[in-house]
Amino acid sequence: MDQIISNFNLLFQFPTVNLKIIIDGVMVGALFALAAYGLALVWGVMNVKNLAQGDFVIAGGYVAWFSSTQMGEYSIHPLLGVPLAFIVLWGVGWIVYKLVINRVIERDLFTSLLATFGVAIMTAQILNLLFGSDTQSIQLPYETLHLFGGVVDLPIAKLIGVGLAGVLALGVVLFMRYSRTGQAIRATAQDPRAARVLGINTDRIYAFTFSLNAAICGAAGAIIVMAWVIQPFYGIVYSIRAFVVVTAAGLGNLPGVIAAGLGLGVLEQYGALIFGIGYQQAIAVLLLLIVLIIRLAQQQRVRQALQ
Amino acid sequence: MSKTLFYIAILAISLIAPFAFPDYKTQLATLWLMIIVSLTWDMTGGQMGYNSLGNIFFYGAGMYVAGVFGIGIAHDVGAYNNAFSGDVFKFTPTEYFVGLFVGSLLGGVFCSVSALILGYLLFGLRGPYFAIGTLGVAVAAGELVANWEWIGGGQGISLPVYPYDLEQGKDVFYFMFMGVGVALFAFLAWLYNTKFGAAINAIRDDEEKAEGLGIDTLRYKLFTWAIAAFFVGIAGGISGYQLIHFEPLESAFQTINLGIFMVVCALLGGKGTLWGPVVGAILFHVFKEVTWNYLLGWQWVALGALIVVTVVYFQEGIVGWVRRQKPEWFGIVVEEDTGARAKPTTGAQPAGAAE
Amino acid sequence: MTQNVIEVNGVSKAFGGVQANKDISLTVPDGKITGLIGPNGSGKTTLFNSIVGYHPIDEGSIRFEGREISKLRVQQIARLGLLRTFQQTRIFKNMNCVENMLIAVPHRKMTMLDMFDRANPEEMERAEMLLEFVGLYSKRKLTAGSLSFGQQKLLEFAMALMNEPKVLLLDEPTAGINPTLINGLIDRLKKANSEFGITLLIIEHNMRVIMNMADTIYCLAHGKMLASGTPEDIQNDQRVIDAYLGAH
Amino acid sequence: MANNERDASLEKAEAQAAEAARRARSAGYHMGGVETVLSVDEVTRQAKSLSEEVPVSKLEALAGHDPYLSVEDLDAGYGKMQILHGINLRVARKQSLCLIGPNGAGKSTVLHAIFGFNNIFSGSIKIGDGANKRDITGLSANEKLRQAGIAYILQDKSVFPGMTVEENLWMGGFLMDKPSEARTAAERVFDKYPRLAARRKHQAKVLSGGERRLLEISRALVMNPEILLVDEPSIGLEPRFIDMVFEILHDLQHVEGKTIVMVEQNAKKGLEFADIGYVLVSGEIAIAGKGDELLENPKVGQLFLGG
């Protein structure tokens, strides 16, 4: 208890630390937001709750790590790992779609949760068998900026990563809004049968959406491995965060997902500073529970009318 | 009647099993645990349509309540759990057995009460939100217990070893699990054939409609979950004593192992059926033990594949599949009966979908 | 003068910007059949939902047998004996017809302990009698999901009767039903009204149905009460013709 | 302002409805007695007993021996369950055909089969004039519209609720080569239906039932299909809208020369409208004839029109 109070006091003693926390939080949050964005996409369009989300992230991280540090003279520049992970995970997503998702898509909700859970543990174990259980990361040859008397530090690698995340998110948002495929995805999300009647090949749209999701996750992983560390079993961390963010923001509210992702990142950092880092995960899930219960209480007043 | 014979045979096999396969007593006891957790999961998940991913919370809570109670009656809990230097804590056999029996029962009661409270908060959530909300409870509970030093924090709790002959100890655990399992099964076999069973099925099929018919759905949901929690809590308490040492994140509140396995068992066997979770638990357990023995390092990949294959290709589960092939075994009628209505014979009962 | 079982007084309900009901008042006399018509989107279903407690209302009062129910929840209202059917049929598709009927037993007369009984012979008897009444006796052991659209509507109707409601609210009971079957349904509704003394409030677009059944008809338009009266009055009311019926 | 708009469009609708009423032979739901009371089984039994052997030659004759769309000996159903047994169907260009029958007879299933939404066990569907017939049985749903010019208006609501009226129409032109073509086509629709034009920026979910139906129909027309499959256009609609919808269909057939296959429970209305009527019972064609003939057939009247 004393420690909590003194931690809390730090925030006032050193006001710049707030800035640092917010920056840290936004940087982590940007990655949560990416993973959550992909989840919101497959959840909204295909009604698939993908528990393998975080494992796609980690797989993307390993693609970038492997291609930029383990291939000897053929190693690529770490930043190229981001597009590479995007492409490779696109393929992985497509295969997973064809083998598994394809067949659970119009079934009851629990089927997709469990099927993707199966995919998740397989992915994690295969990564473990391929790359070992050590933590891995890529060191980018960039400096760290130290601002405000060293309290705020901004590793350029992280800045680049977050910049890339922003570009990726913006690209996907624009794509969804203005491209025809994007429109077809939105239409399919709202009424797949009607979309089929208009000549949209919904199976292709589903495959595309799921692959896109995997690709976004992969790119996020490639960014994570440059700025943080990965390990085969860290997927669950990102899966839980993605679910928290999507559940809190609500489906079909894609800008909301990004905002909630950033918000969660910041809140977790504050929570970790005040209550201790050991409570980080607990804080995330407790936030989720609170959001769910508050929303429930609201719904109790405005209940859905039935036809 | 052949059905009675069948049940007697099953019961006899269960009673003989630990003596027929003395080397496998612990695995057999674990099998009963799997049956208990998947049957209880199915009460809400299969029969009532509320897919909880957080039932493992009751397992962990039962374990901790029973463990802390067992320690508490003999020693100072905080001191016991945080002892480092040479002090050795002893338990008398009486203390041990009171801890085991009363503690497990208390664990069950504690879980029932927490199910009522949690249910009150969470039962408004539907579909995936309920699943994720309950998962959140289990994860949060594990994290919080891991930070609670009085009960050992991340170190976990080490309970005393069975005070008498160890083989006898294994029998005790086996028969405790079996007793709970058999009681649970008998209870459910009866419950699913009452109007209560019909009502929770109605909630699963269309909750709004059920409310519209005047069914007080919250009360049914709470009651069902509280019973499920009671049995899981007891099982958790027994498990704690069987494991001897347990800790919060990987043994007590193990969300991604047992927490999911119970669901897989129920799905594999066929959710929403009385026998499904039992059949599923047996198959799953055997599969798991075999792959763990023979696919060193690859067992998880095999397990992931099993889960995927089950949900993708075998969705209604084994019992569900049999039910589709042989609906008449389950009292489901597919032909219409064109005869005129006769006076119904007394004692007529609804053809149970529960069998 | 007959007593009014339902009295709706000045009820308003808005969804965000959409004013679905505005200052609606109507009464449903005991033992009679009352009709509710109006163009698409005029707020009929919304009014039903308000009465049976699916959402809170913004203003006004709703009384059932003189008792204020606008604050009660769905199950509480249902247990008072006020029941509704749905525009899109809702039955328990995975259970057979008899089981469906048994779930519909009147819960207001039951304690929690009763729920742990098996169905008693009287209830079975009643369920089968009602199934016979709607012509589904021969299909009683089939799963409800395998019934055709019209039969599902009939089953839902039988379930409503099983519940021994005092008042039954029906939302477009004949939409999408074969015209000849509609006749059967009307016949049964009328019988339920006369034989079981169940008061009915019916939403319909099909004038053939409503004109042949209702004692009184209310017509909504744009969320407001447009007109009310006997079928003849309504049929000849110029406002109703303009807003709803069109030129005949 | 918005109110004025609504009033204006309302007035227009009223005018249209009045016009429609004048032209149509009966309006909305017809009136009449409710004396004929038959049980479900009784209807099926009697319908079976009155079902005549309907020779293919009669169907050919009804279509003027020049069918444009023909369904030949079709067995179809869902999954392994067979619903349709040896269905034959012939319609000529610019003709309209109405399917009636008891609930669950398989009327919608026929349309589903033509469009490729369910399993076809045997039989074929052909399209084309004279000798130019093409077998389109194997085409997937989205190819039906692209290659065979078949558009489908579903039985239940099928607008994309979250998209604007405009976007819904653009989705109607999803298969066109360029998005601009779809936009031009949408403008043509707006020119024709000012009622929709007034709401082009509104989300489709705020439309009233009639407007929705109008949108669904005009959206199906964006691709300028040759054949229109219409499932129960009048379900759940208020009387005036029913008239309006039939008016639109009338225009499509007689002014624009489309071929229409329709299912209608409001059988009197449907048979009055259609050139040809088929009565479907238990997945088989029980009676076939000219629309007026069927209307006058007392058995049909008793069993399907409510007497």
Added chain:
Amino acid sequence: QDCDTIELGAAISLTGKYATNGMHTQNGYEFAIDKIAEAGGVQIGDKCYNFNVTYYDDESKGDRAATLAERLIQQDEVQYMLGPYSSGMTKAIAPVTEKYKIPMIEAEGASRSLFNKGYKYLFAVLSTSEQYLAEAVNLAADVAKENGKDPSEVKLAVAVENDPFSLDIRAGVLEDAAKYDMDVVIDEKLPRDLSDMSAILTKVSLIKPDLLVVSGHSKGAATAVRQIEEQNIQTPMVAMTHCEAADVTGNYGDAANGILCATQWAETLKYEDPIFGTAANFEKEFKEAYPEYQGKTVPYQSAQAAAAVYVFKDAFERAGTLDKDAVRDAIAETDLMTFYGGIKFSDAGNNIAKPMVLRQIQDGQYNVVAPAKFASHDLIYPRK
């Protein structure tokens, strides 16, 4: 030659979060078995035996480990066990081996709480975990004295993983800090799937402790080294565990310089035995046998695993019989010098003949700096 086999059993983490260290352990066992076989096997009476180990994968999960131990004993009828990796797993297994009176020599479970349960069949060749970083506290006190300050002025920050092993390290550190009356300014537990420590390090940069202690297996070490560099943490002394296992020098280069690492063993130490030769020789031959360690530092986890097998050999030979109880007693009486250090068990079963050493990373090299008796290099203070 034709030797019989002695069956040993081990549950080891081949998957899960400890998989890498599990591998190090297994390699150590296998290497030692081969070396012993090369040297003529275990001589009991006039017969010779070779070891063979039945392994199961405990997935880094305690309850799994306990089940597997049970299975090894019951179904595979193993009479002697080698330990798993990590204190947590050992804690789960020890009650089982104890129950069946199966002697277990373990090399990777250092938690002190293993040795206050009165276990009779558990023997650990390594030093207990409270000793891991206690030396760092002493070092900090020494430095303070040198600089004319009182040790009680030293501000201490502790960040350890919330698992039995690291919690024990924390206990040891806090105990020693209490002796000097140091001020513990940060005392936090790291989550098990930690990938970001920035919140703690932010606090460190604000509160400016004199010594930062981190323990969290490989991932804790990796994350800490990386983020300490990134956030430019100026703490003059940083001590942690598992530097070698996380290969912090290979992965983070200069960023790792100046960090103090606790180790059970170092190849530069002057220990020796007839089977493995000197510590340096062990290092050389081990790298030859397992080329994946080329260019890295051989983790002490492998060395102590090998030492555990060696203790078995020694005990069997001294017992002169395969009788379980005789072997247990022989193990209890072990007094052996090995390439890994001296091995002599207390009544509680832990090794009391070998100290922990502390190495500092200096220019990418691990150099022993404490205790003074073993030091090959001087401490660099402040670390940069």
